[in-house]
Amino acid sequence: MAVERLMPTEESAALIELTRSIVDKELRPRADAAERAGTFPREVFTTLGRAGLLGLAYPESYGGGGQPYEVYLQVIEEIAAGWASIGVGASVHTLACFGLFHAGTAQQRERWLPGLIGGEQLGAYCLSEAHAGSDPAAMRTRAVRDRDGYVITGAKAWTTHGGHADFYTVMARTSDTGGKGISCFLVSADAHGLSVDTAEDKMGLTGSTTATMVFDGVRVPAERRLGAEGEGLPIALAGLDCGRLGIAAVATGVAQAALDVAVGYARDREAFGRPIIEHQGLAFLLADMAAAVESARATYLAAARAKDAGQPFGRLASIAKLVATDNAMRVTTDAVQVLGGAGYTRDFPVERYMREAKVMQIFEGTNQIQRLVISRSLQRGR
Secondary structure (H helix, E strand, O other): OOOOOOOOOOHHHHHHHHHHHHHHHHHHHHHHHHHHHHHHHHHHHHHHHOOOOHHHHOHHHHHOOOOOOOHHHHHHHHOOOOOHHHHHHHHHHHHHHHHHHHOOHHHHHHHHHHHHHHHOOOOEEEEOOOOOOOOOOOOOOOOEEEEEEEEEEEEEEEEOOOOOOEEEEEEEOOOOOOHHHHHEEEEEEEEEEEOOOOOOHHHHHHHEEEEEEEEEEEEHHHEEEEEEOOOOHHHHHHHHHHHHHHHHHHHHHHHHHHHHHHHHHHOOOOOOOOOOHOOHHHHHHHHHHHHHHHHHHHHHHHHHHHHHHHOOHHHOOOHHHHHHHHHHHHHHHHHHHHHHHHOOOOOOOOHHHHHHHHHOOOOOOHHHHHHHHHHHHHOOOO
């Protein structure tokens, strides 16, 4: 179901229509089979990149789309509505470019950013570690200074695109001063000593490879450090604010897709001589689902507009991520309920949507962490 939204420009409206066309022709028809098989569709990202959809949030001077976040996130939502794994991947790719764009020097940006966002390369983001959970300051992966560069040793868990990416934005410890001892590096996928562990066997998003990346004495030139030593954690946290908006948009797309299937089924399925959508008990459930989807969309757009206006948006990003992912879990679960026994089978995609929505309450900071971020912001009075 096409959802009409207020677009800042005709160009933005055309961009959304282009995205819908690509989703309908290239993504949606392939999603179910690829998710069942657990295959990673690398060529889909090439298609999106060549269409200009992987660099929308970055300036045209570097080969990006030069679009405001409000528009970029709506594109992510449209992609996720057709195939959640690709929506997540596009959001992660944008996050992987964040450190270079915001912390890199002019020379670094000019050298690497056009290739990263131009469509031919795919990025990954290495922050989490198995033992650290939601506390990135506790990471153990180390980058030791050695001659004209650094040697990175350790392991990064839960890496989206792990083993398939062309570059990795990596946070590693350069000193033992807690969060202030973490630095950011841009690591090429062909770096000697970098390998991928066995991919995770997940309950959802099986078309998106998630794996631990192993750094066994990976040598990185000093010119690939982004920002000064010790600035890695602020870079990571600022990137996560943006990444949370991406996941909020993805979750909204999945919820919208589930609502569309549920409404379509309720219009066609009859009980007691009339379509089940005419029965008040079910109709009210669908109404609540629609309200949840629109609420999620409104929260992420409000946060995006604050970001585009140069205003603080960290708390709004956490609210958007919390609301959108909790709502997506509820909407997809209710979609299964609307379809009844049919919803519990793989004949319809709503069971897949429900499995996909669950992890969105977990990654980019669990929703418990989002509540912590929001409450601390309230304590500070901003």
